[in-house]
Amino acid sequence: xxxIRPAKSSRxxxxxxxxxxxxxxxxxxxxxxxxxxxxxxxxxxxxGVFSDLILLPPGAEHLLGTDSFxxxxxxxxxxxxxxxxxxxxxxxxxxxxxxxxxGIVAGMNRGRLDQFLMRGNDISLAFPALLLAIIFGAIxxxxxxTAMVALGIGTAPAFALISRSGTRQIMSREYVLAAxxxxxxxxxxxxxxxxxxxxxxxxxxxxxxxxxxxLAEAALSYLGLGTPPPTPSxxxxxxxxxxxxxxxxxLIVWPGIAIAIAVLGFNLLGDGLRDRFDPRxxxxx
Amino acid sequence: MVLVILRRIGIFATTxxxxxxxxxxxLAILPGNAARIALGVQATEADVAAxxxxxxxxxxxxxxxxxxxxxxxxxxxxxxAVSRQPxxxxxxxxxxxxxxxxxxSVVLALLFAIPFGILTAIRQRGPDGAIFSxxxxxxxxxxxxxxxxxxxxxxxVTLRWxxxxxxxxxxxxxxxxxxxxxxxxxxxGSVQGAVLSRYVRSAVLDVMRDDFMRTARAKGLGTARAxxxxxxxxxxxxxxxxxxxxxxxxxxxxxxxxxxxxxxxxGSLLLDKVALRDxxxxxxxxxxxxxxxxxxxxxxDLAFTVxxxxxxxxx
Numbered sequence: 001x002x003x004i005r006p007a008k009s010s011r012x013x014x015x016x017x018x019x020x021x022x023x024x025x026x027x028x029x030x031x032x033x034x035x036x037x038x039x040x041x042x043x044x045x046x047x048g049v050f051s052d053l054i055l056l057p058p059g060a061e062h063l064l065g066t067d068s069f070x071x072x073x074x075x076x077x078x079x080x081x082x083x084x085x086x087x088x089x090x091x092x093x094x095x096x097x098x099x100x101x102x103g104i105v106a107g108m109n110r111g112r113l114d115q116f117l118m119r120g121n122d123i124s125l126a127f128p129a130l131l132l133a134i135i136f137g138a139i140x141x142x143x144x145x146t147a148m149v150a151l152g153i154g155t156a157p158a159f160a161l162i163s164r165s166g167t168r169q170i171m172s173r174e175y176v177l178a179a180x181x182x183x184x185x186x187x188x189x190x191x192x193x194x195x196x197x198x199x200x201x202x203x204x205x206x207x208x209x210x211x212x213x214x215l216a217e218a219a220l221s222y223l224g225l226g227t228p229p230p231t232p233s234x235x236x237x238x239x240x241x242x243x244x245x246x247x248x249x250x251l252i253v254w255p256g257i258a259i260a261i262a263v264l265g266f267n268l269l270g271d272g273l274r275d276r277f278d279p280r281x282x283x284x285x
Numbered sequence: 286m287v288l289v290i291l292r293r294i295g296i297f298a299t300t301x302x303x304x305x306x307x308x309x310x311x312l313a314i315l316p317g318n319a320a321r322i323a324l325g326v327q328a329t330e331a332d333v334a335a336x337x338x339x340x341x342x343x344x345x346x347x348x349x350x351x352x353x354x355x356x357x358x359x360x361x362x363x364x365x366a367v368s369r370q371p372x373x374x375x376x377x378x379x380x381x382x383x384x385x386x387x388x389x390s391v392v393l394a395l396l397f398a399i400p401f402g403i404l405t406a407i408r409q410r411g412p413d414g415a416i417f418s419x420x421x422x423x424x425x426x427x428x429x430x431x432x433x434x435x436x437x438x439x440x441x442v443t444l445r446w447x448x449x450x451x452x453x454x455x456x457x458x459x460x461x462x463x464x465x466x467x468x469x470x471x472x473x474g475s476v477q478g479a480v481l482s483r484y485v486r487s488a489v490l491d492v493m494r495d496d497f498m499r500t501a502r503a504k505g506l507g508t509a510r511a512x513x514x515x516x517x518x519x520x521x522x523x524x525x526x527x528x529x530x531x532x533x534x535x536x537x538x539x540x541x542x543x544x545x546x547x548x549x550x551x552g553s554l555l556l557d558k559v560a561l562r563d564x565x566x567x568x569x570x571x572x573x574x575x576x577x578x579x580x581x582x583x584x585x586d587l588a589f590t591v592x593x594x595x596x597x598x599x600x
Binding site: 238 | 311434442537556574575
């Protein structure tokens with residue numbers, strides 16, 4: 001951390017960011033590959049019941065063994081990637097579209113509008129994504145669409161709060177004052193100055209939110225409130241596995257690793273992008 | 286400053302009232318005819334109408350809301366659609382358990398996140414910083430309930446050091462209470478701690494780039510001293526924002542963890558009532574969870590005002 005070797009340090013930082021980015025992309029690539037391949041092909045049918053194949057250990061034919069319904073675990077894992085990616089993509093898109101404009105407008109307009117928007121935000125904050133999904137599940141019945149919409153609405157406040165606090169910092173910077181003095185309107189300042197300067201935060205938030213959505217989907221399925229059977233999902237695989245904890249603890253490990261890979265991938269991607277695109281990271285000593 | 290705090294109390298009360306209205310709209314109005322839900326699809330129209338009158342559904346929504354709030358304020362939270370008993374006593378018993386679990390987890394999470402986050406920020410360049418950073422990344426990627434399942438597998442099934450689930454009242458058997466608290470609190474707190482440590486790291490990194498930190502170091506303070514004298518106070522503001530957000534996540538995480546460990550808290554109660562489609566009970570439990578989040582966020586807000594003098598003159 002001394003000022004004597006800034007060039008070396010900053011090069012290393014950029015390389016480190018690229019490595020993070022690459023690992024993230026590889027992990028996400030694995031999940032996407034599993035989801036795409038399983039659209040057309042899985043080693044065995046992951047949706048049937050095969051009573052003569054129950055709880056087989058990992059072997060040559062069934063790579064990761066079979067579950068309590070005799071289904072091939074590897075096939076279920078591949079197919080389960082589809083639901084995780086679908087729920088994550090739709091939920092984060094809903095959250096960003098709702099939350100970011102909300103937060104920027106609130107951050108730029110201190111006063112009544114800000115107060116009003118933030119109070120609305122405070123209230124929705126009190127209904128966390130999973131709680132909303134549980135409530136929606138109780139009312140409308142469990143399902144993929146219910147889960148996606150509930151998780152999207154429930155994750156939006158995080159985007160709004162991050163955007164707002166970022167915007168408030170940017171609004172006191174000299175270049176915004178200069179733009180205002182030059183008579184630029186709010187939309188111009190918001191799009192030209194605020195959005196680019198908070199985009200690093202938003203990327204980190206989007207990646208974390210994608211991870212959260214994947215986790216939340218898994219939790220909902222674990223509780224029996226997510227995608228209904230027989231469509232395979234990683235969370236329900238965990239629920240099934242818990243009943244056989246004493247007989248075959250490996251059944252918990254496989255879907256657990258799948259969830260961890262997906263979430264880790266999106267977190268690393270966010271971090272890598274942040275390190276690469278945030279110009280302040282690179283000039284920093 | 287007193288005025289600012291009074292204003293925040295006013296905002297908190299208003300938010301609480303609006304949240305109760307939202308809860309009422311979500312669970313009493315949105316689902317449609319509660320009488321039909323209670324009786325099932327095979328009930329005749331006459332039965333449904335009679336049931337609606339019996340449970341007061343024929344009254345205007347405003348009257349029903351005020352009636353419900355009246356029941357909430359006296360503590361019975363209305364009547365369960367299934368057991369026909371007041372819901373309040375069940376909620377009170379479960380709330381105490383969930384509060385203990387959540388507070389234990391928050392303490393564990395902060396004890397982990399603050400030192401860990403600062404360390405990974407200061408050592409961002411070094412190889413050990415990269416290792417710490419990877420550990421927190423993996424921690425974030427493991428859901429609390431999976432951590433719980435793995436902890437049970439290792440410490441309850443294999444090693445037999447701790448119970449696999451259940452709950453003991455601290456007044457009955459304090460060491461038993463601690464034994465039953467350890468695994469769920471670690472499962473919940475470690476994941477939240479990993480999430481928080483990432484924000485602590487990024488807040489500290491942001492602060493270290495600020496002009497006042499450059500000034501502090503130009504004055505001759507070392508990085509560590511500059512950070513402790515000036516930096517952490519400023520880094521605390523965004524971290525507190527996230528902590529406020531995390532509290533809601535932590536509480537809902539507790540709902541799932543309670544299921545993993547068969548702990549009779551609010552989460553187990555909620556999921557039991559959801560399975561029974563006992564919407565009046567769900568409504569009461571949701572209100573308690575929501576108010577719980579609001580109270581904790583209110584406290585975080587107050588802490589903000591104390592930490593950051595710039596926010597005191599906001600009005």
